[in-house]
Amino acid sequence: MNKSLLIFVGVLFTVVFSLSGLVLVPDWQFSGIGPFLAEGADPSEAYPQPLSGGAEQGHAVYVDLGCVYCHSQQVRPEGFGADINRGWGNRRTVMRDYLFETVNLMGTMRTGPDLANIGARQPSRDWHNLHLYNPAITSPGSTMPPHPFLFEEGADMQHVPHGAIMLPAEWQTSEVKYIVPNARGKAVVDYLISLNRQFPLPEAQ
Amino acid sequence: MATAVVEAVPAVNGQSDVAEAISRAQIDRSCRETVSIYYASAIFWLLVGSLLALVASIKMHTPGFLAGWDWLTFGRVRPAHLNTVIYGWASMAGVGTLLWLQARLAKVRLPLPILLPATGLVWNAGVAYGTLAILWGDGTSTEWLEFPVSVLGFFGFCLVIVIYASLVMMMKRRVHHTYVSQWYLYGAVLWFPFLYISGLFLTLAPNVNGSVRAIANWWFAHNVLGLWLTPIGLASAYYFIPKVTGRPVHSYHLSLLGFWTLALFYNWAGTHHLVGGPIPAWVVTVGIVGSMMMFIPVLTVAINHHMTMWGQFHHLRTSPTLRFVVFGAMSYTIVSIQGSLTALRSINEVTHFTHYTIAHSHLGVYAFYSMILFGSMYYILPRILRTEWSSAPLIKVHFWTTAIGIVMYFIGLSWAGIEQGYMMNNADIPFLDVVAYTIPWLASRSVAGTLMTIGHVVFAVLVWRMFRGAAADQEGPTLLNTPEGLSSTVTGWLRRRSAAKSQGGAA
Numbered sequence: 001m002n003k004s005l006l007i008f009v010g011v012l013f014t015v016v017f018s019l020s021g022l023v024l025v026p027d028w029q030f031s032g033i034g035p036f037l038a039e040g041a042d043p044s045e046a047y048p049q050p051l052s053g054g055a056e057q058g059h060a061v062y063v064d065l066g067c068v069y070c071h072s073q074q075v076r077p078e079g080f081g082a083d084i085n086r087g088w089g090n091r092r093t094v095m096r097d098y099l100f101e102t103v104n105l106m107g108t109m110r111t112g113p114d115l116a117n118i119g120a121r122q123p124s125r126d127w128h129n130l131h132l133y134n135p136a137i138t139s140p141g142s143t144m145p146p147h148p149f150l151f152e153e154g155a156d157m158q159h160v161p162h163g164a165i166m167l168p169a170e171w172q173t174s175e176v177k178y179i180v181p182n183a184r185g186k187a188v189v190d191y192l193i194s195l196n197r198q199f200p201l202p203e204a205q
Numbered sequence: 206m207a208t209a210v211v212e213a214v215p216a217v218n219g220q221s222d223v224a225e226a227i228s229r230a231q232i233d234r235s236c237r238e239t240v241s242i243y244y245a246s247a248i249f250w251l252l253v254g255s256l257l258a259l260v261a262s263i264k265m266h267t268p269g270f271l272a273g274w275d276w277l278t279f280g281r282v283r284p285a286h287l288n289t290v291i292y293g294w295a296s297m298a299g300v301g302t303l304l305w306l307q308a309r310l311a312k313v314r315l316p317l318p319i320l321l322p323a324t325g326l327v328w329n330a331g332v333a334y335g336t337l338a339i340l341w342g343d344g345t346s347t348e349w350l351e352f353p354v355s356v357l358g359f360f361g362f363c364l365v366i367v368i369y370a371s372l373v374m375m376m377k378r379r380v381h382h383t384y385v386s387q388w389y390l391y392g393a394v395l396w397f398p399f400l401y402i403s404g405l406f407l408t409l410a411p412n413v414n415g416s417v418r419a420i421a422n423w424w425f426a427h428n429v430l431g432l433w434l435t436p437i438g439l440a441s442a443y444y445f446i447p448k449v450t451g452r453p454v455h456s457y458h459l460s461l462l463g464f465w466t467l468a469l470f471y472n473w474a475g476t477h478h479l480v481g482g483p484i485p486a487w488v489v490t491v492g493i494v495g496s497m498m499m500f501i502p503v504l505t506v507a508i509n510h511h512m513t514m515w516g517q518f519h520h521l522r523t524s525p526t527l528r529f530v531v532f533g534a535m536s537y538t539i540v541s542i543q544g545s546l547t548a549l550r551s552i553n554e555v556t557h558f559t560h561y562t563i564a565h566s567h568l569g570v571y572a573f574y575s576m577i578l579f580g581s582m583y584y585i586l587p588r589i590l591r592t593e594w595s596s597a598p599l600i601k602v603h604f605w606t607t608a609i610g611i612v613m614y615f616i617g618l619s620w621a622g623i624e625q626g627y628m629m630n631n632a633d634i635p636f637l638d639v640v641a642y643t644i645p646w647l648a649s650r651s652v653a654g655t656l657m658t659i660g661h662v663v664f665a666v667l668v669w670r671m672f673r674g675a676a677a678d679q680e681g682p683t684l685l686n687t688p689e690g691l692s693s694t695v696t697g698w699l700r701r702r703s704a705a706k707s708q709g710g711a712a
Contacts, residue, residue: 004375004376004383004391007383007387007388007391007392008391008395010465010468011391011392011395011396011468012395012399014468014469014472015395015396015399015400015428015432015472016399017472018424018428018472018473019403019424019472021473021491022420022424022472022473022475022476022488022491022492023403023407023417023420023421023424026416026417026420026484026485026488027413027414027417029485030414030416030417030485031414033414062346063344063345063346064281064342064343064344064346065275065278065280065281065342066278066279066280066281066283066284066344066346067280067346068280068346068348069279069280069283069284070279070280072558074481074482074483076481076482077481080481080550080554081481081554081557081629081630082629082630082631082632085632086629086632086636092483093483094483095414095415095416095483095484095485097415097483098414098415098416098418098419098483099414099415100415101415101418102411102415103345103346103347103408103409103418104347104348104408104415104418104419104422105346106419106479106482106483107558108348108478108557108558108562109558109559109562109563110558110559110629111265111640113636135268139637140637141637141640141641142268142637142640143265143266143268143640143644144268145264145268145269145272145278145279146268146269146272147272147275147278148272148273149273149274149275149278150275
């Protein structure tokens, strides 16, 4: 090849071609898709809803701590993997579930379990707090790192602050008997509890 | 090194041969500042990236390790590792090699003697700022695009200048016919900025459907490998294999076919990272078809390189460049075939979401790309600095620690990933049993990573000594073994011993 113009044009064509085909066409194909609202239902019952309040702040914490590197948020269909059999969701997740996602958190790794429906599967705040503080407390054998920086620790039993969570007796030490989630800790639990993608969307049945 | 093999060939016309050699030396000299800055920085980021990798690796089997601080939590150290090695090590080593190759192949001096070295400094500032931002919590959690959006300003500035320099060298080239390496290099330099801008925009702009973000994310991430690192790696292999062996590339037409099929098919393959995911089925199917079509460029390049090497394998004994480059070129064939097969639904069902994918990506970025770039540096640095490597034994240590390290890494994590996948797909096995199964294999990865890091430190020492001008006092290039025989090795010792014995017998 002696024509540098041919290389130049060819090279740009191939990449624009794939961007259009793979990304822009699906974007256009699904641009009309909106939240699902059953006939006669109140608009507040539409699914999905954008995150708000504590869950929205918790989403930012989930992003900055990089939870996605070990936890996916997608349920593969029945018969493809064992996602549904493991109880990670009662149906596959579909495009509409991610309508308002501002960051791609679908994930590519399951060092830990999928979290697409963790709010439905594990609604207890105390469980999440203890698990985040030290995963070994709730899940012996887990390799998830402890997140002590999301909590204040305390041992003064005379002045136990409001919202404190007592550690199980065998985990208490002279320095730490209870933990109190800080603002980031509260927010990330708000977010985790909000994760529920089991709404019976017609296209996912 | 074995350029001696090429350049010692007596010229038909002695005078023009001398003129050629002088011109070549002048071109190498014009690259000195720019390529030195890019290479030294790349090696610095390789060391930083290795350290981050070791921390992340140890955390995976010892979760309490450095767990007290959020800036060192796994979810930040891991993307910090990926971004320092991709945008610090791989990209900076890549730009340095790309500029030198373009100048050599166009037979013109590297233009912009002030601006190009400056881009090296700006690029470093971008990587440093981006890495710190990830560690203090401003990362985006969008895989391969974790740096804050503002880093685009740093990279964009550099890339505009690198593209300009590339086009100037192409237009002013003193050889009418372009060589296959040049096609790949012009592809890389035009593709990467396009990918980076559209990838950033589509994954992070408001009002993009979440599923489309995921598609854009994997279109981008896969193409950083396919349309940025791969073409630079292949351009280097296409240059150094014929250069060191002194034989022309086997087939021009295969080169042509390989280049255009790679350009056409590679960038459609990325959506195989979303098989079974919540995106339109046809998008996944297109990704699988793209992955299958990749067999054409991969086998084409494999045949072309293998046929060029045919009968020349003895050079692997002497030339550091060739040893690293051939290791990388062979890994390219393996990793590409593996990648195409992994896109198939039946295999992907098992291997998706497991350590198998991590093993695969290291086979690509490390065993293929990084090894070829090591080889390129062994060739280029002595020429731009006009000095020789100080120690052949240290080069061997570099080769064997990294080669054994990556093979061990790949085998351990691939096996762990396959088992992990089968266990996860059986809902009767508790999840924590799957976790427990992988732990010894994850520990083996820390050992493999330590070996590779030792290799990187040795390489950094060699390059440091080269920059300090502390090269061995010698006339010719530093060869791993003398071409006549393995005099410095055990084999050589055995040969001398048996020779002494037979002499004794005769007496």
